[in-house]
Amino acid sequence: MSLQTQSKTYLNYINGEWTASSANAVEASLNPADKHEIVGYIQNSSKEDLDRAVAAAKEAQPAWRKLSGPARGDYLYKMANALEKHMDEIAETMTREMGKTFPEAKGETARGVAILRYYAGEGMRKVGDVIPSSDSEAFMFTTRVPLGVVGVITPWNFPVAIPIWKMAPALVYGNTVVLKPATETGVTAAKIIECFHEAGLPAGVVNLVTGRGSVIGQGLIDHPGINGITFTGSNTVGKQVGLGAIARGAKYQLEMGGKNPVIVAEDADIELAVEATISGGLRSTGQKCTCTSRVFVQSAVYDEFKEKLLSKVKALKIGNGLDAQTWMGPCASESQYNTVVHYINKGIEEGATLLCGGNKPEGEGLDNGFYIQPAVFEHVKPSMTIAQEEIFGPVLALIKVETMEEALELANDVKFGLSASIFTRNIGNMLSFINEIEAGLVRINAESAGVELQAPFGGMKESSSHSREQGQAAIEFFTSIKTVFVKA
Ligand SMILES: NC(=O)C1=CN([C@@H]2O[C@H](COP(=O)(O)OP(=O)(O)OC[C@H]3O[C@@H](n4cnc5c(N)ncnc54)[C@H](O)[C@@H]3O)[C@@H](O)[C@H]2O)C=CC1
């Protein structure tokens, strides 16, 4: 296989230098659209590599912190410009590494640029308040200080946006960073860091260590030199991060799964609801924590909604994300494909009716990829596995309801609470939904996926650690407040 020998090997980035792992071991990152294509090799790093990265971040932190906020912001502007310059290359790498379509990958990279510019501006905003003291001779105020060294553990589904929405606020508020990206998207992560290097970021301020979750991820959780850990990924690993951080008094922040509902009321714009269900549920092959997975439809419009949905879902073009005709790419990895197939079989076993999809599509160029036809189920009971667990794939469960009260009760009947949508023209329905739905992101006549970078992002219940990322909310995690009382 000639591609194997031509594939580039990507190194760790420690203290401003590209270095191979001391373990002398690499891992291949595969193209899910063609499992025979190796996108690149990344370092399968050791604990020793991690120790060196943490030491470099620790050493760089005092000087970084002593820069003014606007000076740190200037670096972020330069990082944004470098990322923008390499936008097409990075987006193409993302598509080849995890399968999402090139326009989606490009949109995500542009979002990374915008996030860096947003947080660059944050370097000029206030970090405290003056509070009146009961002592009229005293001056009382708050200020904020960085945590120190922050460990960033990220998944493969948004390989540019998620690392950047964690690193950008960490940096602008004066922290230094050790990034451990998902192995599946280690090449994309290395390319982001190449941009930061090109932007002239001082040595040690950002470090990249690729490797196994059980070694490098767990190593970050346990490392005494890591003051805070920010994580996005599965609930199982997220809970381990939280427990490990608590055990040694480190700060932590978790963004995990979703089981996001859409409610379609009988007065809804059905065309809009269908389009948004498809876009929210199936784009990125259903691999977003904000993806629509349960669709509650009022009985009066159920048949109309179902027919329109099915005819559009069946027409979606599946293929390689680099092909301009493709609407939906493959699952990001073989293991993700197997998970989706497992859930589809579980749905059938438990008695739901598979209306379409769920099989491996046939056609030119599809044989070697982890492709799956988007699946739509009906007769889904709220207690079924496919109505309760996060699938992270292109699977929609239709559930017929009589009333809005029933829809709300069932929508809330899961352990997750990330995002939720309603389609209705009735202001009463909208207000009940805003008040009653248990979700951190509440969307009216808009799809469940998609977040704006300047607004708080996070979930209720088991979807997050009850913290919020992005926008100005990020300052809460990446800094500590000092309350200062001054008496002359
Ligand atoms: N909320 C979200 O955005 C995401 C949710 N998921 C969910 O998780 C499922 C499994 O996906 P995975 O990639 O396996 O997620 P994961 O939670 O295993 O991986 C996320 C990150 O955590 C790291 N990690 C793994 N084990 C670790 C450990 N013991 N200690 C510290 N870090 C560790 C991984 O290397 C990766 O960087 C998906 O099917 C989906 O349901 C996955 C990715 C993103």
Ligand SMILES: O=C(O)CCC(=O)C(=O)O
């Ligand atoms: O919906 C989005 O754009 C963000 C989703 C997300 O954060 C995730 O899937 O981890």
